[in-house]
Amino acid sequence: MSIIVCPACDLAHRLASAPATGRMRCARCRAPLQRPENAAVDTAIALAICALVLLLLTNAYPLVTMQINGSSRDTTLIGAALGLYAQGFDSLAALVFLTTVIGPLLQIGALLYVLIPLWRGRRAPGQGTVLRVFTQVRTWSFMEVFLLGALAALVRLAKFAHITPGIALWSCVLLMLCLSELISITSPEQLWRWVERSRQ
């Protein structure tokens, strides 16, 4: 018999055994109490590697190419942040860079750093610290918001210029899907369950 405390309203729940499936909600405030076991380490590693490849593609190729009056311009994901930097808006550039490049990179990197040794039955040095950093940055990638923002910008440009979507725009869509799935199967509870199981 164990007791879990709701992180959203502090109500204590007595638990005979953790249910294997189904989402448990707090009896008082309906907040999710503990996410169920919903994935294997292998799945998370596969998804993280997939996301890493997509992130590299997204940053290596242009997002869009714009043609107007015979001249053409394109930009990459990092280019969008650099554009703000070039106009003297350093902090805004940092915000865009952090949420579209550094955020996803840290998430994927931290997960792979901890999960690959776990999968081989070992322990990464500084595992606890890395996981703690991960729980801080796990909601920091704004890929889906970025994509809709890009859509709004392109709609405005399409009126007077010819717009060609680049490879990075498509890989960015895939990256968004991949990251949202990855984040949903690597809740802090789930990560620590994997860690504790490997200790036994």
Next chain:
Amino acid sequence: MNGPITGRSLGLLVCLACRATVHGTPAAHLRCPRCRARLHERKPHSLAITTALVIASAVLYVPANLLPVMTTREFLEADEPDTIMSGVLVLLHSGSWPIAVLVFIASIVVPMLKILALAVLLYSAWRPSTRRRQQRSDLFRMVEFIGRWSMLDVYAVSLLATLVQIQSFASIIVGWGAWAFGAVVVLTLLAARTFDERLLWDTPRHD
């Protein structure tokens, strides 16, 4: 014992980083035995910090909406400044009303709703009552969920300003409205993070 049995009444703490339940009374520098994150019974100075952040974002909300987020400069034409609202109107006139509605909701409705909702939550955390606590809890979760969407316009401006730089023909210059807007988004995201939801449920003491 009166009232619901809570972690506080049992001397149990929950680690917000890894969700472990820990026995112990809140002392300075208490750390989670599992993930070593700092443990607190409630987030320290939650109300004061959140209030400061909400006030700052409410103040910045004004220039974010009044100052141009970008200015379009075209050859032989007058500069054309665009605020967030006029950007929405441009989208509307170019015939893409779904995008216009989307930008309107993400950039104008969401930030305002977030600031108002946080103000309501702060007020009710200061004066805890047992009425409609569930709705307030839901309100907080909504604020957390919609928070990131107001970044949409910042991304749109960054792309426009990067792409439209055609020598002497046309260029887009970022305005301070975009900076203020980005600041509002960050401040409200932080405010949602520093606010301790449990304060909404703590029973007022009658002693």
